[in-house]
Every structure is written in C-alpha cells, then in structure tokens.
Amino acid sequence: MNSYKDFIALSPETLPARLGGLAALKQRIGADAKAWKTREVGDGNLNLVFIVEGPKGAVVVKQALPYVRLVGDSWPLPLKRSFFEYHALSRQAERDPGMVPEIFHFDAGQAIIVMEFLSPHIILRRALIAGQELPKIAKDLGLFLARTLFRGSDLCLDTKIRKADLALFADNVALCDITESLVFSDPYYDAKLNRHTAPQLDGIVKELRADRDLKVAAQRLKHIFAATPETLLHGDLHTGSVMVTAEQTRVIDPEFAFYGPMAFDVGMLLANFWMSYFSQSGHETAGNRASMRRYLLKVTVDIWEIFRDEFSRLWHGERTGILYQRSLFEDQGDMLASEQALDLVLHGIWVDMLGFAGVEMHRRILGLAHNADFETIADADLRARCETKALKLGRHLAVNRSHIHSILEVNKLAERLEKDIVT
C-alpha cells in the first residue's frame, strides 16, 4: 500500500490554489489565496520550504520530497519523514511548550506541514558565522534538551506510551540509516559520498582512517545510537536546526526523530558550537573574533550546566516512570540513593555525549553533509587549518570520553588547539 501515490510536489505557482481552501491558512494569511505571495526558501538538504505571505500574516509550508534534495532523485527518501516530523513537533510542544513552531495543518498524503512563520528569526548557524552573540540560546537549549529528553523517557512517561511511540518511530528507518551511515561509518573509510578539503586534509584523513581506537569508538557509539531507545530524540539537533532572535530560540526540523540515547542530541548540539569556535578564525576578515570565541565556549559550559540542573530538577519532581522508582529510594527515606542513581544516569549521558560530539565533528568535515561554518571560508588553506583543529578535538573526545570530567577541560583543550599550543 502506497499512501503517497497521489503525491505532487508544490511550487510557488501551484501552492495558493492547492492550499487556498484550508480554513487554518485563510484565517492566518487572508481568505483570498490569489493575494498570497509564495516563495521557496529551502536551503536544507532534504525538503521544499515555502513562505506564504498575505494581508493577514504569513505561514511556512514545508513539504518532503521523495528523494534527498542535496543529492537528487538517485537517492530516494520516504515521504513518511514528514509524518515523523509532525509527531515529533507535537511531542516537543508538549514537553517544552513554546520552543518549537506551532503547527497549523498536516497533510500526511502530500507530506506537507503548515506551521508558524518565525520572523525575524534567523538560523542560529548563520548568526554564529556572522559573529552574533545570542544571549538566550544556552538557557533555552539547555532547558529544551533536559525537558524533551527526560519527559520522553521511562524516567517520566508511562512505559506503555513510550513503547507504543517507540514502535511508531521505529519505521523512520531511512533517516536513521542516514545517521548510522553518514555519522558513524562513512567518515572512517573511503565511502563514496565523502568529500573533504583536499589536498590540505589528505594527511589527517589518512591518519584518522587508520586510527583503530577511533574507529572502534565510533562503531561502539553507533551501537549505542542504534540500540538505546531511551527517549524521543530530535535526531538532528545542530545549529542549523535552531532559529533565533536576541529574545527567542526555536528548534525546528525534527524529521530525524526516533527513540535513541539521550546523549545523542546533547553531543551533536555541543559539537556544533565547538565547530563554530574553530571556524571563527576563518571569518575574521571583518574584525577580530576573540570575544565570539569566548562566548561560544561559555555557551557550551552553560548548556551542559543548565541541562544538568534542569534534568536534576525533573528527576526530583517528575520522576513518575518505571525507572529508579521512588518506592526504592525516597519512599524509604534514602534520599542519597536517589542522588547516587541521578549521578549514575548523568554520568552515562556525559560520557556518551562526548563521544557523539566527537564523531559529529568528523562527519561534518569528512562526510557528505558539511557545515556552513567551515564551507563559507573561501580560502581553502585557512579552512583546512580550522577543520584540522576540529578533527583533532573530535578524535580526542571520541576516544577519551571516559576520562574527561568537565566541559571546562574540553574547552581548555579547544583553546590550546586554537592557539597551536597543541598540534
């Protein structure tokens, strides 16, 4: 059964006629669809994205395509990812209200989600490349991580609900496959879709692909990724999946959502701040970025700190699931047993988070999907110098994750790499 057999991709020309009858849209944009202005703005790797504006307001229309936009129709990709994105957005809206765009309409058959137009928000990654220091992101993202990860797990949720939802999302196979291949394996051998800044990085690429400890660590992390459905993850939480103003932070694009290890979202997000840190020296033509570098490291410290604090607060206040039951701890008057278990859980997230951060840094430089942070550095020699530092930090984190104790330690190493003290 193919529920997508009548799928037709939208275009700016056809969109008003096709969606003009929807009350949810008319109410927000204006009743006369002929007066709507539609433009396609998708710059991601996978989908069509339209902004539709009219006299009363604007909405975003996102439509999945049956292939990977970045690669073309030689790489088919199920339209059902739109279904997973819709359901993930719904759950995230419950677990951390106000942190994801509001949904106005979902059409499963056409793989269309109509949602809130965020304005004047810009993509966080673009802001960081431009050298903007956003004051609220650490707090907002730290809370988002703690709330979505905790509240979607057996620490909080009825396990019947988690198990049914896990089964629902288990069908997001194609998008998990992208992560499984592109993040955990491809960077470490001569995979077809890889590319890197060449010839400058050829030496370190060869070194990393011959690095036994690194490759075993990456595969161990893949094992954890594939077989630890603790909670509903965003699944692709990098700085390109966050939209910001100075006052607001919104998380978008959870089409990679699936049940996985809590540490994955945390590690991927922090890795993108560390990559931004190393990319700053590639963007100093318009001014020194020393303050921006300090800011970025402070963001990583603050995200982890706020995540840890909020996770602990939820542990004490909302631990209603089957795991680490109060009946064994608090209800017997043993508060320290609960603290001991909390430390154990947070330690596990910490160790794996560092590993996920490490491989994320590698795949963004060696794999298929690169980061604009580095890609927008036109001078290939300069870009390669930035990328090399990130590759080295990534290797260090992936291999030594059990022996690192704080973000400050990571950041000190990042600074020594940045200053060429460690090479």
Added chain:
Amino acid sequence: MNSYKDFIALSPETLPARLGGLAALKQRIGADAKAWKTREVGDGNLNLVFIVEGPKGAVVVKQALPYVRLVGDSWPLPLKRSFFEYHALSRQAERDPGMVPEIFHFDAGQAIIVMEFLSPHIILRRALIAGQELPKIAKDLGLFLARTLFRGSDLCLDTKIRKADLALFADNVALCDITESLVFSDPYYDAKLNRHTAPQLDGIVKELRADRDLKVAAQRLKHIFAATPETLLHGDLHTGSVMVTAEQTRVIDPEFAFYGPMAFDVGMLLANFWMSYFSQSGHETAGNRASMRRYLLKVTVDIWEIFRDEFSRLWHGERTGILYQRSLFEDQGDMLASEQALDLVLHGIWVDMLGFAGVEMHRRILGLAHNADFETIADADLRARCETKALKLGRHLAVNRSHIHSILEVNKLAERLEKDIVT
C-alpha cells in the same frame, strides 16, 4: 478492536471437538479425534498446556489464558502473548535450528499454539533437583544463546528487519512489565506480591532492602533492560524453560520475548544454575550431591565459554549488519580492530550478564515467582540457609559486576559461600 472477543478456554473435554478438524493435527495424532486422549499438564504460572495423544502420535497444545494462572483473574494478562511466543519460536527455529519445538498450528484468536510433543524430555529444573548430570546442556545452551542473540541483532540482521520486528514486539508490554516489576523492583521494597521464607530470611531481606548500592544497581539494570533492544530475547530463559534428555536439549516458552539486551538471557540462565548449586544441600537426603555441585559449576563455566566461542565465530563469519562494519576493519586489513571491537562487545555482555544474574537470584527468593529448586526443600531452616547463600552471591554480582573477570572467580566465591567460609 478486540480480536479475542470469541476466546474460549480449552478443556480436555472440548479440545478434540474443537481442534479435531485440523489436518496438521489429524496427520500427527490420528484422523479420529474421538480417539484422542487429552490431559492438562500445565504447571507454569500463566497458561493451559495439554498433551493430546492418539494412535499416530502426540502433540502439545498450549493456550494462553486472559489472566495470570498463578494469581487468578484479579491479574489480567493479554492473550496476545501467544502471538509473541509463536513469532519468537519461529525466529529461534531459524537462528538455531532444532533447538525449539516444531510448530504445527497457530490460532491467534484463540491464543493456541500446537507444537511438537517432546518425549521423553523432562524439564531441566526437575532433572537438576533430582541430581541428574545432563551431558549436553552446556554446549546446547551456550550455542543457543550465541546464535539467537547474535543473529537477531544489528551485528547480523538487516537493521530494517530488526527495527520492524522491534516495533512488533514492543507491544508485549504486559510481559515486559512483569519482568520490570517482579525482577528489578519488587524484591527491593515491601511490594504486595512478595513472599520469602519467614522468619528465617527476615534479617537479610531487611538488609538487602536498605542496601543503597544494590538498589541503584538493580535500577540501573532495569534501565538497561527497558532501553537496550539489541536483539530478540527469549526473555524468560531459566531452567524451567528448558526440556532435556541425555541427548537432547530444547528451549520452550518464549512468551516473554522482546527486544532487549543480549546479556539478559545469559545472566538469567546462569543465575538459575547458581541457584541450583546452592539448593543441592537441601536435596541430600537421598545421597551426597558433591558431584552434582561440581557438575553445576562446570556447566556455568562451559556455557559462558561456548557462548563466547560461538559468538566470536559468528562475529568473524556472519557480521553482515550495520554494526562494527568490516569496511572499517577487516576490509582495511586491520584484523586487530575487529578483535578490539569484539572484546568490547563481549565485555559489555559479560558485565551486564553478571548484574542480571544477581537480580534474578534475588527475585526468585524474595519476589512472587519462586524456584522449585528451593521450594521443594521442605525444611524451612534448611531452605533458608540455601537461599541466604544465593542472596549473598546475587548481591555481590549485582554490585561488583564491573570488577569480576571470570566465571571461575564467581564459582570460587560460590564455593566459599557454600562451605560457610564466607558468610
């Protein structure tokens, strides 16, 4: 939708009339159902089990009941467990041919599985209580563990298949709930369904329930149990789920099957041999059991050794899944990278296996579902002495699982406990 609305429990009287029309049965028992002899032999906790004999042969008919037989209809239990048992048996038959009973007929709506009548097999637990030393069980069970666990995982299977199957079995919520509650939580607080040999064990029960490290370890193991669907587990692999002759070993009753951590089946099974070991002194009225004790410890050594060897053989020969890909290791000429990864995976199974063994020993003595090994010791003082040793070994394994290196070490401690050198 209730697909069981027409469910009617079988009885020896109604069975021939109800199943007499099935060709698969007539062929094996005899065409004239009136000549069938039917007796109910279920001694488990959950189901009806009939042996149906006729002129041509015999079959077993197993039917789930909509409640827990051990407790009564105050504890409803979904009939769908029969569906999971059927599917688990099918997969096990593929992964280790000949080790599970052949299935002749499955009726999902009536929760009936008709299968091979194993004769003259007896339940392994009964044989061990009687002091029989079965020569083949270690090899057969070690191979069964390695083959079913490896071949059902992302080490071997296409991950699409595992993910779809994981979703299918995710609905076995009620039976997972039994394990989650009865194994990992109930023994460690004053849960309603608990019972233990009293007053003899009151002291150690109080001690264990106040044992912070133990309770945190048990809950950490529950976390691993609930959120590590590496492979399709049997889910209830104790010596009561194994049928034996001197020549043959068969594994039955996988209705608790679900996707979980590989270590669970291994640990539960070994725990039941260690419990048998400690129970032997309760059965020495008819003769000394020193040889039986040596035999049982040897079985634990051999099961782990054979499991490890077969798992390694499959690692080298059948590693076709997405994890620890050959493209990163062997295909690059780095055989030792593959060995390093194998050690890592086996070490993980080892550590968690010891923990699962530890809590299994506790729940069989402190929880709802006790073992005949101990239960058949009529003298309560003697029984309590046996049980105390098992409880102590269980605590040691659950808490110290990261610092124990071999089954021999475990067995030396078991012997010291048995001889009251350690108390």
